[in-house]
Amino acid sequence: MAKQGYHHGNLRQALIEAALALIERQGPQGFTLSDAAKSAGVTPAAVYRHFAGRDDLIAEIARQGFEIFADLMDHAYNGGRPSALAAFEATGRAYLAFARRFPAHYQAMFESGISLNANPDLHRAAERARLVFARAAEALSQHIPAGRRPPAAMFAAHIWAMSHGVVELFARGAPGARAPFPPEELLETGIGVYLRGLGLVPPDS
Amino acid sequence: MAKQGYHHGNLRQALIEAALALIERQGPQGFTLSDAAKSAGVTPAAVYRHFAGRDDLIAEIARQGFEIFADLMDHAYNGGRPSALAAFEATGRAYLAFARRFPAHYQAMFESGISLNANPDLHRAAERARLVFARAAEALSQHIPAGRRPPAAMFAAHIWAMSHGVVELFARGAPGARAPFPPEELLETGIGVYLRGLGLVPPDS
DNA sequence: TGTACATCAGTGAACGCGCGTTCACTGATGTAC
DNA sequence: TGTACATCAGTGAACGCGCGTTCACTGATGTAC
Numbered sequence: 001m002a003k004q005g006y007h008h009g010n011l012r013q014a015l016i017e018a019a020l021a022l023i024e025r026q027g028p029q030g031f032t033l034s035d036a037a038k039s040a041g042v043t044p045a046a047v048y049r050h051f052a053g054r055d056d057l058i059a060e061i062a063r064q065g066f067e068i069f070a071d072l073m074d075h076a077y078n079g080g081r082p083s084a085l086a087a088f089e090a091t092g093r094a095y096l097a098f099a100r101r102f103p104a105h106y107q108a109m110f111e112s113g114i115s116l117n118a119n120p121d122l123h124r125a126a127e128r129a130r131l132v133f134a135r136a137a138e139a140l141s142q143h144i145p146a147g148r149r150p151p152a153a154m155f156a157a158h159i160w161a162m163s164h165g166v167v168e169l170f171a172r173g174a175p176g177a178r179a180p181f182p183p184e185e186l187l188e189t190g191i192g193v194y195l196r197g198l199g200l201v202p203p204d205s
Numbered sequence: 206m207a208k209q210g211y212h213h214g215n216l217r218q219a220l221i222e223a224a225l226a227l228i229e230r231q232g233p234q235g236f237t238l239s240d241a242a243k244s245a246g247v248t249p250a251a252v253y254r255h256f257a258g259r260d261d262l263i264a265e266i267a268r269q270g271f272e273i274f275a276d277l278m279d280h281a282y283n284g285g286r287p288s289a290l291a292a293f294e295a296t297g298r299a300y301l302a303f304a305r306r307f308p309a310h311y312q313a314m315f316e317s318g319i320s321l322n323a324n325p326d327l328h329r330a331a332e333r334a335r336l337v338f339a340r341a342a343e344a345l346s347q348h349i350p351a352g353r354r355p356p357a358a359m360f361a362a363h364i365w366a367m368s369h370g371v372v373e374l375f376a377r378g379a380p381g382a383r384a385p386f387p388p389e390e391l392l393e394t395g396i397g398v399y400l401r402g403l404g405l406v407p408p409d410s
Numbered sequence: 411t412g413t414a415c416a417t418c419a420g421t422g423a424a425c426g427c428g429c430g431t432t433c434a435c436t437g438a439t440g441t442a443c
Numbered sequence: 444t445g446t447a448c449a450t451c452a453g454t455g456a457a458c459g460c461g462c463g464t465t466c467a468c469t470g471a472t473g474t475a476c
Binding site for chain 4: 212239250
């Protein structure tokens, strides 16, 4: 952020970080290109040396977000150890952890209204995140008795949906007035009940 | 919408309907007060005879949305008939049905960034919707063996979260690329698995 | 039944604002000789 | 080691735009006598 003469040094990343700080404070709609430039100590026009425009800047933030997201889930999955079940649960928890630790990225990814197809790099990153999760679901799926095994993509979608819903409704200032329970607990127990319903957790534990 | 002279007749509701149409087409951010006025055949300034401003118009739409939402869920619940379980499931389905049939209301309620506390009427309407759902959960809760019965508010939150997640991720143009399954099916099966996990549905059915 | 008048829902012009974006430019940096 | 020059990351001023909002006004409506 510290300006050191005429040339900035690494304005591109500085702009991204300035935008992240603004999004965190005011949401993706409140953020403006001019503010980001200003807070990076630079004229709005300078932004155009590094990005095609406002949307391109947001898209790049979303892209970086999906990369981090995928990394985080992949790390939580840990190659399926110690068990497919534990690894899957950890992956689900990573969803909320990501939303907590990188709220601005999360907003750029899911609440900025950006299209994931506008930009091939963004699309690729989003797809990668999706695949990390799909793989965890696939591995877990092998442990369900074949007869009543739903498609892995389906229960991946269920868990994704519940995670997303918990974040949107209870881990932000939004509608649910105030969260009736800590979001982490809510997600933990929700996934637990769901997996029990799949027959993957003993009905007693 | 048809203009019939100097006085409009029922401009207030005409503006709301114009705004709904705009939100449906371009999202709550794309909608502007001027557009709404124009499409109701009226000057932007006329809006101020009926609303305190842009935010107040959106708040009123959200309020009407919560009223419809509560009515819909209440109707689906049907006094707990034919069984607590069936009524609860129907209430969950009503969530998605509402999002489908009243997409603009839904967006005003959950995606416009409006605060539910800014306006007492809005707050009251939102609270009413929450209570309809909480009551259904409470009734169902009685059928879970007391020992391992989670708080009703908790599994109400789980279902609410999953419903919201399904809508946001798979029932709109947004992130999930394209829905892997029809949202209705996704929600239906998701709730089914979850309720089985609670021991409310026989493990076989 | 007709007239005078109060009420109030609209008009139309204007405002200030901040946005994203463009343009010709200039100053700093790094490289070739 | 020093100089000339190409490159390019920034400036600063300006743009057009559309927004939400205000204001004094005017035309239509409805009511009292």
